[in-house]
Amino acid sequence: MNPAQRLVKNTSVLMVSQILGYVLAFFYSIYSARYLGVEGFGVLSAALAFAGIFSILTDLGLSNLTVREVARDHKLAGKYLSNAFSLKILLSIATFILIAAIGYLSGYPSEKSYVLYFITLSLILNSFGNIFNAIFQAYEKMEYQSVTQILNNVLMFVGIFLAIGYQLNIVAFAFVYFMASAVSLILTIIICLWKFILPKIEFDFPFWKAMLKEALPIAVSGIFALIAFRVDMVMLEFIKGSVAVGWYSAAYRLMEALLFLPSMYTLSVYPLLSKFYVDSHQSLKVSYYKSFKYLTIISLPIVAATTLLASDIILLIYQSSYSESIIALQILIWALPFIFLSYVLGSTIVSVNKQVEVVKITFITMIINIGLNLVLIPLWGFVGAACVTVITEIALFISYFYIVTRHVCFISPKKILIRPAIATLVMCVFIVLVKTNLFLEIILATVIYFVVLFLIKGFSQDDINILKRVIGKEIKE
16 A cells, blocks of 8 residues: 555544544534533533643653654554553653642632543543554554544543433533543553554663653643643633633634544654655655645635634524624634644654754743733633634744744745635635525535636646545556
8 A cells, every 4th residue: 555545544534533523522512512501611611621731741742752753663662652651650640630739729619620630530541542542643553543533432422411311510521521531541452452562561761761852842842832722711711700711612612623634634644754754855845745735725715614604603503692602713713724734734843853943932832822811811801812822823833834944845835825715715705695504505615615626726637646546546657
């Protein structure tokens, strides 16, 4: 199987699991929001954001490092998995104690504290799952990761609806997160034992030191980026209260749900980029260019359509009690193209061993985010938080783009943007002029966008050749 076929196979299986997962998440998030109300949904969302910021301390970049190194040499799988797993045990204990202490000192009432504890345990278990998923990813066997993701979302779906059916409180919802993560981790371990290697508990301290030295820049940049991406909800909770978090989170969840597209793509392309850095610099440049182009093509119409249809989307999904979320969605969605491209830019930077350069940039963007949130949240509430998210993602994209341009190659964004922008404009005219059923309108708008893009040669002959290679057809030289 050639690299293009492997990339599409892995992207396809991840797409199936992600689409199924997000369909399930779509429904259980909607009904959670409706059942818990704006304030209860805000409490749950704030706990997820708060614990999410600290959960990266359970990994410290080890999963990402494992993918990169094992993708280059499969013989290292056992060494990395066993030592990373052992190190994660100590990191997870320390992380839970830290989060529990902060929650206690913050004066959380008992119900909020239990929500925070169960969410924290859930994220810790997910972190253990990530180190096994790193092995699947390094071997380019994404189907195994897909199975565990599907199971997790099915369990979440069933658990949330049982909690609603039995009219349980918000703590039960947090407990569902914990149980779904626990069962998914058990399946992940079983698959790794069955198909790959038997992990051991290893305390190779010199190897730990070497791993942490290499992974620490990834971890530090990840911490800074995660704080910049999640701290707004935590600050909203403290400054404006849970209701503001509920309105903001409703819009944020919709924007975040779309991130499965760049996420599944970069999960598939990252091992290839890591190998191309060693084997073929030209292939690395081509893969980066194509990734940049395809993610641009996908993200632009989503941003434009969501901006125009935000009112219909929010009122359909969350109903009138979340009408305040409309403006938040219309602002937040403009961060999407920059987030899409930052996924592939970040993966490219790590694949060429330049992760150290990311640390300074992510630190600066984190400071910008926190500073702007401190100013704009008191003034504009969740609208200010949405504006800050967009500004932060633009700053991060520009910085990442600069690094990749220095170390890989330069891409002209203008050259890539012109044709997708024209197709998007035509699509927007259709959305404004034609009013019909929301789902039908989205389907027709999507068809119009890609038809126009094809007619104006938005897909090159090389893109068509890649598609032919993927499906196994002979390509004429």
